[in-house]
Amino acid sequence: MNLSNYLINDIKPLTLTDSVRDLQVLFNQLTYSHIPIKSKEGVYLGCISETDVHCFEATKLVSEITYSVEGFFVREDTNWLDTLEAFAQNSTNIMPVLNKNNIYLGYYELKDVIGLFNETPFFSEAGGILIVEKGLNDYSFSEISQIVESNDGKLLGAFISKMENDVVQITLKVGNTGLNDIMQTFRRYSYNVVSGHEEDSYLESLKERSDYLNKYLNI
Numbered sequence: 517m518n519l520s521n522y523l524i525n526d527i528k529p530l531t532l533t534d535s536v537r538d539l540q541v542l543f544n545q546l547t548y549s550h551i552p553i554k555s556k557e558g559v560y561l562g563c564i565s566e567t568d569v570h571c572f573e574a575t576k577l578v579s580e581i582t583y584s585v586e587g588f589f590v591r592e593d594t595n596w597l598d599t600l601e602a603f604a605q606n607s608t609n610i611m612p613v614l615n616k617n618n619i620y621l622g623y624y625e626l627k628d629v630i631g632l633f634n635e636t637p638f639f640s641e642a643g644g645i646l647i648v649e650k651g652l653n654d655y656s657f658s659e660i661s662q663i664v665e666s667n668d669g670k671l672l673g674a675f676i677s678k679m680e681n682d683v684v685q686i687t688l689k690v691g692n693t694g695l696n697d698i699m700q701t702f703r704r705y706s707y708n709v710v711s712g713h714e715e716d717s718y719l720e721s722l723k724e725r726s727d728y729l730n731k732y733l734n735i
Contacts, residue, residue: 522624527548527551527552543570554620562588563612572584589612611626641672646695647711648707
């Protein structure tokens with residue numbers, strides 16, 4: 517997916533000679549969590565958060581608060597998934613974009629990148645959501661794919677949604693078939709089926725017969 521069409525440049529980064537008051541006014545006008553800062557030469561220096569800005573005296577210059585600058589950014593050729601990860605890691609809704617010379621080109625908005633994610637087959641194609649878990653050293657994506665495809669399913673996407681106490685939880689989007697046979701095959705391969713958003717007669721029978729299994733399967 518090409519992100520270049522989503523590059524925005526309607527907000528110019530502030531410089532070191534601007535005041536904290538300028539930043540505060542800008543934040544009051546916008547809904548962004550951060551504002552980019554650059555040098556007079558156009559070199560990107562980082563972003564300052566709205567939370568930090570309102571803690572400083574309005575009469576100070578930006579050059580006096582550079583210790584609060586956060587240096588996150590992506591390159592103009594960074595793919596959309598790495599860009600989405602950068603948003604998450606830095607708890608921001610604005611992501612500066614730089615060229616190879618660290619010149620500021622503009623920024624992406626979080627909602628635009630999330631919109632691209634929503635257009636992927638994982639979300640846009642019809643199918644069922646299945647969540648399974650297994651030991652960190654025991655699972656493999658090749659095995660997961662084999663289980664789905666051996667039951668005439670089509671794997672539309674998979675990602676690790678949780679990792680805790682040496683147990684990995686994998687969320688799958690499966691098309692072309694019901695989930696019941698796939699879930700039972702996962703159990704035969706010693707996966708714990710946490711959730712399957714279709715009828716699961718085997719799971720229902722366990723639920724009726726055992727309170728322990730009911731708790732273990734997190735129903």
